[in-house]
Amino acid sequence: MERTFIMVKPDGVQRNLIGEIVQRFEQKGYKLVGGKLMSISKELAEEHYGEHKDKPFFGELVSFITSGPVFAMVWEGEGVILTARQMMGATNPQEAAPGTIRGDYGVQVGMNVIHGSDSEESAKREIGLFFKEDELIDYNKTISEWI
Ligand code: DAT
Ligand code: MG
Numbered sequence: 638m639e640r641t642f643i644m645v646k647p648d649g650v651q652r653n654l655i656g657e658i659v660q661r662f663e664q665k666g667y668k669l670v671g672g673k674l675m676s677i678s679k680e681l682a683e684e685h686y687g688e689h690k691d692k693p694f695f696g697e698l699v700s701f702i703t704s705g706p707v708f709a710m711v712w713e714g715e716g717v718i719l720t721a722r723q724m725m726g727a728t729n730p731q732e733a734a735p736g737t738i739r740g741d742y743g744v745q746v747g748m749n750v751i752h753g754s755d756s757e758e759s760a761k762r763e764i765g766l767f768f769k770e771d772e773l774i775d776y777n778k779t780i781s782e783w784i
Contacts, residue, residue, distance in 0.1 A: 641718045641754045642763035647705035648748040655708045666784035667714035671773040721753045
């Protein structure tokens with residue numbers, strides 16, 4: 638089954654949005670298979686955001702994502718990678734539609750509340766960066782046949 642990496646960024650944690658964000662994915666019908674509050678080291682931040690290392694905002698991005706705890710999660714479900722991106726909304730909260738997480742809670746692109754993998758390949762890479770195999774739980778939910 639498809640899995641994606643989702644993270645409440647330091648601004649989302651400070652603004653008490655962990656519960657709200659978890660609730661959106663739970664109520665949509667996805668299954669949480671891993672989750673933890675953690676601090677991101679500079680090394681992990683640079684690796685995670687490696688694709689942006691030549692961008693002018695890279696330094697700011699790394700210092701923001703390491704500025705406080707994040708809530709890292711892995712969610713599972715059919716089509717979860719793309720659908721989670723749609724639930725998050727556009728990267729720039731000023732362009733994100735109302736009803737999306739960034740559209741409802743974000744104001745500026747530097748602090749856009751949430752991260753989500755953008756492809757199957759990045760999901761695999763990011764899950765591997767943030768979680769050990771034994772931190773991801775395989776289990777069944779009886780309700781899954783209704784989703
Ligand atoms: P996304 O997080 O939607 O996948 P991205 O991968 O293009 O977006 O960029 C990663 C993060 O970098 C993004 O969530 C916020 C920050 N960022 C992107 N573009 C930026 C910009 N023009 N100025 C400042 N920060 C930016
Ligand atoms: Mg991205």
